[in-house]
Amino acid sequence: MSNDSNQKGGGKSLFALQRRELLMDELRAHGAITVRDIAAKLGVSELTIRRDVNSLADGGLVSRVHGGATLRSPLDRTAVAGKPPAYSYAIGMVVPSLDYYWPQVISGAREEAEGQNLRIMVRGSAYDASDNRRQVQALLDTQNIDGLIVAPDMAGAPGRELLRWLNALPIPVVLAERRTPSDIPAHRLEWVATDHAFGAGMAVRHLWQEGHRAIGCLTDTSSPTSPHVVRGWQQAMAALNIPPENQFYGESAKLDNGERAQHFDDVLKRCQETGTTALLVHSDTQAVAFVQHCVDKGIEVPGDMAIVGYDDEVAYLAEPAISAVKPPKRYVGKVAVQLMAARLAEGRMRPVHRIQLNPELILRESSVGAQRTTHEP
């Protein structure tokens, strides 16, 4: 009867809300507050703070104690047993593509958000730091978001500057499929990312077990993922003691059809020179085009050339179907939301989490040879 006020749309004095936010901040920072201190700090009467605390306690956000409040504690038996807080946060999400890869990440995030009673607002951006920033700013300005999940472009100086800016935002930020470089002290940024190096290594080991002894790597340098794939490929090659002269490495930028055919011919020629019989192709879109090209030229897949794609977006569409490393995209979104929810609930006391997820290797026809072996990477 008395709680649950300001519903009618009457005087929505922002000040009360601000006070409560501040109170929650203080609480998250120190774990507990006294009514007296907060009242003194804000220059309002203690009764006002008590009323704030009670209102927050009714919402299940804090535990009322004699003299103040603490973060909600399991020992607090006062609250309604059934329903933990009916409070909801809004999370902004900025991703670099709404066509490729990211829809599944968003879908995972949405699914998790629904369960956690959170709202998610997604914006697409370009693969470009300044546009990332513009989109984030738009969310901050127009929506009232409590947290941000973002997959920024981190290349070069603008990328670093963007990271610094994100790190300094007043709301928690979680990076998706990005990691903070160790030389920039972005100590507040949390992240979830697929361990692409592990995925590439898994592919290499699979091809090794299929009998290949010269395994190449063809990547798309326009993608932020590419360096990790290359690193994983190199590490695995080194661990398997494959000499450098049996290592073919090629790069492709975005090409249109004519150039692409030419480029693929070059790749095949260099494979022949180095004796390469298997390729890890980053971005399975490209893998599909490459397999197509091979088939057109009469090169048998996997007989003459085994292929493993990276991303598993469209790999199953090719003929023959392409084996691919499949990042746990939905889980990336899901875990990002979990991180954000936990951060919003626990505040600063919670240590910064940085999470890697391992991808999975999906075996299809393009890499499984005559004598099929068990697929233990």
Added chain:
Amino acid sequence: MSNDSNQKGGGKSLFALQRRELLMDELRAHGAITVRDIAAKLGVSELTIRRDVNSLADGGLVSRVHGGATLRSPLDRTAVAGKPPAYSYAIGMVVPSLDYYWPQVISGAREEAEGQNLRIMVRGSAYDASDNRRQVQALLDTQNIDGLIVAPDMAGAPGRELLRWLNALPIPVVLAERRTPSDIPAHRLEWVATDHAFGAGMAVRHLWQEGHRAIGCLTDTSSPTSPHVVRGWQQAMAALNIPPENQFYGESAKLDNGERAQHFDDVLKRCQETGTTALLVHSDTQAVAFVQHCVDKGIEVPGDMAIVGYDDEVAYLAEPAISAVKPPKRYVGKVAVQLMAARLAEGRMRPVHRIQLNPELILRESSVGAQRTTHEP
């Protein structure tokens, strides 16, 4: 661990709820408490603690015993109906020490397990792969465990062999404060570990901001943590462009008192030679001894030599109190249990998670110089 020093004028007493949480922590860490100890530790009367214990016992959270309390045991028949403690899963936990560092990890794990309705069985082990394996085997044989959390010794060939063995176990395994090396394909092992390199870097940047330009590192090579601390120190030194001739690096194994004094004298001499005015000392136990040594020799801390310890177990006890990097120990335990619970619930579809947590830098007297600067790492 927490505050025993007053910040400003007013008295700093804990709220009843906080006291009870602390009491439960202590209980989870050690299995039992005495009223007297807790009262002394918190500086309140024994009667107050007794009242707390009774209240918790009424809630069915602890078992009263003469002189203190224990975790609620099945033997305790005192009332409390309607609480069927049907555990879902049993988790084994093997840690290398029950004195240092690990009690807090266990406490965090127990706390989380309680909420998730899991049972945890802890075994102490030696810092030694073969004993690790023996303890795990004992758990597998005698208890019927569904999952395993373990902090194995990973050094050398026996360590790798142990990892392979763990990876092949039929139950899920989560490593605590350990990571899988990238060259061994332990693809099923999940882990939670503190990012000690980050912690060391944070300490170095703090000392740099305090005006130090030659920052040394003294580590205890017997600890598995040590390499990460050294790596973080090196990276930070490189990032700050501190030339190698201003870098002192020393190692200490376990020494008894006579040798230790000699060793510390050597360290101080080499610091003088290299112009080192600040040291990061791994294992704060050692830092305490070192500060003691400095004080005995008339070397001012932080005036002549600034010190930051690593681990924050006993750093606050020294005179002057030692600044220290504090790993989020209870969260390590907590997150390990979360990982395990999610794995047991979701099965193989869930991708392998590998989580790093960032430590925190606690500033005390031993590193904060004349002109105090803001502590932005």
Added chain:
DNA sequence: TCCCATTTGTTCGACTTTGAACGTTTCAGT
């Protein structure tokens, strides 16, 4: 502009928490 709903402040008796004193209970060692 005024009006009315909402929010904030003041006062003061009721209530909580804590600790000292002191009699009772429990436990371990004769």
Added chain:
DNA sequence: ACTGAAACGTTCAAAGTCGAACAAATGGGA
């Protein structure tokens, strides 16, 4: 079993917190 020491809990008092009732201030809409 007996006994002394420690632990326990009842009672009471001091200190401080809580919130009902009412008064004052605030601010958005007619």
